[in-house]
Amino acid sequence: MLAPMTLRHSLCVAALSAGAALLATSAFAARVLDEATIQIDGQARRYYHLHNAGDSGRATPIVLLSGSGCKDFGSRVQFFFERYPSPVDVYFLEKIGIQKGADGQACSEAYNQADTLERRVNDTLAFIGQEPALKALGTRSLAILGFSEGGTVAPLVASRSPKIGWLATGGSGGLPQSEVFLIFADRGVEPYAKPFSREIFLKTYAAIKADPQSLDKEFFGHPYRYWNSHLFYDPLTTYAKLDIPIIAAMGEKDDSEAIESGRALRDYFARHPEKNFTFIEYPNAGHALQAPDKANLQDFIGGLAKWFKGESSQFIQAQ
Template sequence: MRRRLLAAGAALLATSTSAFSARVLDEAPITIDGQPRRYYHLHDTEAASKATPILLISGSGCKDFGSRVPFFFERYPAPVDVYFLEKTGINKGDNSETCSVAYNSMDYLERRVSDNLAFIDSLPALKALPARSLAVLGFSEGGTVAPLVALRSPKIGWLATGGSGGLPQSEGFLIFADRGVAPYANPLSRALFLKTFAAIKADPDSLEKEFMGHAYLYWSSHLFYDPLPTYRQLDIPITAAMGEKDESEAIESGRALRDDFAKHPDKDFTFIEYPNASHTLQAPDQPHLQDYVASLAAWFKRQRPAPR
């Protein structure tokens, strides 16, 4: 039976909905490729037809993420209509300290992409959407998954990312090592990374061998993937945000994405670099994450995708 949870921090939306509108989070089961899953739907009880539907894609790890979805939209100034598919093998309340066997066996890039594409094609509310009417928002690892979903689904009309750039992850790790950023430079090192990269390439499907908390299967799908060719094929509005002091994704990766799009001024692309901010867009004097998400409401209205 569908559970309805009052979203944390939900507020009355006096300007965009009726005085009695509330923001709620629904949880429901769904089967994707024969695997029982659950998904979440954050929405307002009124004015749902005025909302731009958003597919949210989370970052790495096996922590239960669904209940955290409302946090990202606490400052969103318009009606919300957000869908999130939880990963395989994650149970309610999981804290990511120990990931399940089921999770590890499905934790690789192509699987995350195909799962979200199947989610779009399976859930009646998303399947019924016309072309270019669904936005995809990906954070961290989700920012790598989201462009691939946008490229392969005609439903996607906008792409927004946070904490993700345009370089292969392996290059980002080497940049951190060369820059002296812990733990990439100490206790790890460029020499250790290069040795491990070769080992992963030699045994790319291994679930038994691990590095930095993930199996080789995971790393082989992420480390060497170059996102720029995917971005170059997109013809929809794109916005990407990163923190200058991002400790998980080198800011050089975001700047590489920015510089590549600068060569193509015909593309609808915006890059936002928050000074002194972290991977979560948190600066010492100001949190930017919720404000960035809130800014998307106006961006959707202003940057209308061309018909496909």
């Protein structure tokens, strides 16, 4: 049996340990998603800020860019950062014309009018330059994280904003989208090879170039206006200008962005070892980095906290 003082001491230690655990849990539970509005080009825009209540200045601030489509994304930001260690400091600007709770089935006229690559880049730059906390940041103190289409927007923003110090992308590569569709068609991947084909794609590309601002004519669920801004843009021309740490993650079985596009990035930077570049190819994973036996997306995002500090070993081991 423990002596009274020893017992009392043990109980105190146990209580302190429990209290520390509770505080740690409470700190994580204090993670909140604030919603606010900001004026960009005379329009009120909705944005979100994911952070730990009462905590500021310790986390690397991140601007998050979502993929294509008009589905409400802002309310789901917390899900993607569930495995990101606290503290967290994430900003997300919702696209024009997306209502809260929108399921993405029918995009508004305002959304389609504004849905171009150039507009997304300019809106993001304006957001960084006007949102009070982001505006106050110094050179190379902000990270930008883009998924799918957002992974095409992010390098352009990084090339034009001196505040960006890190670039991370998922499900996005280094080839023009027009080439990616042809790769899928040649590989026999549906629907690019069936019901579509290389011949159909080439004819459609010509039609888009002939009527680049059309909102009435559509292809793959987007107006020609959208495709004209995305299809023929070559991401490598932008990546070549960057001299900041870059990390790109793709799934080997991605059926939206061909893995050849990610490997083009890998091969380009292999020829430029002076650049700080990391490429992750998740085996058997799809566009959302999801493999049959493992969900890699949240792990990838969670690992960025260490990567910002120069540690990338966890990504090398994950491949």
